Amino acid sequence: MNDINLERTEPIPDNWLEIGQEQKAAYEKQATPQPTPIEEPEELTEEEKIAELKNAKKYEIKRLTQEKEANSISIQLSDNLDSLTTLTEVNEFNVLDEITTIIDTLDYKKEKKIEELKSKTSTEIYAVYPDYKQRNMALGIYTEEEKQIMVNFINTKRTENDTTETAINNATTPAELEAITI
Numbered sequence: 001m002n003d004i005n006l007e008r009t010e011p012i013p014d015n016w017l018e019i020g021q022e023q024k025a026a027y028e029k030q031a032t033p034q035p036t037p038i039e040e041p042e043e044l045t046e047e048e049k050i051a052e053l054k055n056a057k058k059y060e061i062k063r064l065t066q067e068k069e070a071n072s073i074s075i076q077l078s079d080n081l082d083s084l085t086t087l088t089e090v091n092e093f094n095v096l097d098e099i100t101t102i103i104d105t106l107d108y109k110k111e112k113k114i115e116e117l118k119s120k121t122s123t124e125i126y127a128v129y130p131d132y133k134q135r136n137m138a139l140g141i142y143t144e145e146e147k148q149i150m151v152n153f154i155n156t157k158r159t160e161n162d163t164t165e166t167a168i169n170n171a172t173t174p175a176e177l178e179a180i181t182i
Contacts, residue, residue, distance in 0.1 A: 046087060053090045057081055060095045072111070073102045109177055113168050117182045121161040125154055 044052065058078055065074040077098055084090045102108050129137075129150050137147045164182065171177040 050085075050087050050090055053087065054081055054084075057090065057093055057095055061099075064095055064099055068099060068103065070099060070103055073099065073108070076102065106171070106174060106177065109174060110168050110171065113177060113180070113182065114165055117161060117164055117168070120182055121157050125157050128153060 058081065061074055061077045061081070065071050065077070077095065080098065081090070081093055084093060134150070136142060137150055142150075164180065167180050168177065171180065
């Protein structure tokens with residue numbers, strides 16, 4: 001077996017701790033990446049400022065319309081925002097105020113009430129005559145009498161829907177609109 005000599009041939013210097021700390025600091029300096037100087041960003045042009053602000057406002061439109069369950073007005077608000085041309089106009093565009101203004105309009109309330117009506121009518125029809133049953137009727141699997149009963153039922157529901165939708169569209173005040181039951 002090879003004998004290894006573990007005896008020290010050099011004496012340990014008195015400042016061995018300082019030397020160790022210096023070597024450690026030199027190693028850390030070498031191992032640590034030096035920060036690269038950050039370049040000062042160039043000043044944005046007026047058009048770039050407007051574009052940046054519009055993008056921020058569009059994000060706010062998306063977030064708030066989802067929060068208020070008013071996604072249908074998102075495009076309208078984005079179009080309103082796109083029509084603005086100066087930084088001051090874009091800055092003064094208050095998304096929440098714009099959403100509230102639109103939601104409070106009679107036309108928007110009518111639109112929502114009609115959506116609710118159509119959904120209810122569709123649900124009533126599909127509850128009695130699901131899609132598969134309607135297709136089977138069209139294929140002639142059921143008798144003509146059964147088919148006629150289905151067609152009459154669906155036409156009655158459509159007529160009720162059209163009558164109520166006309167009443168909604170003819171409402172001139174929020175109170176009139178609220179009085180219409182779906």
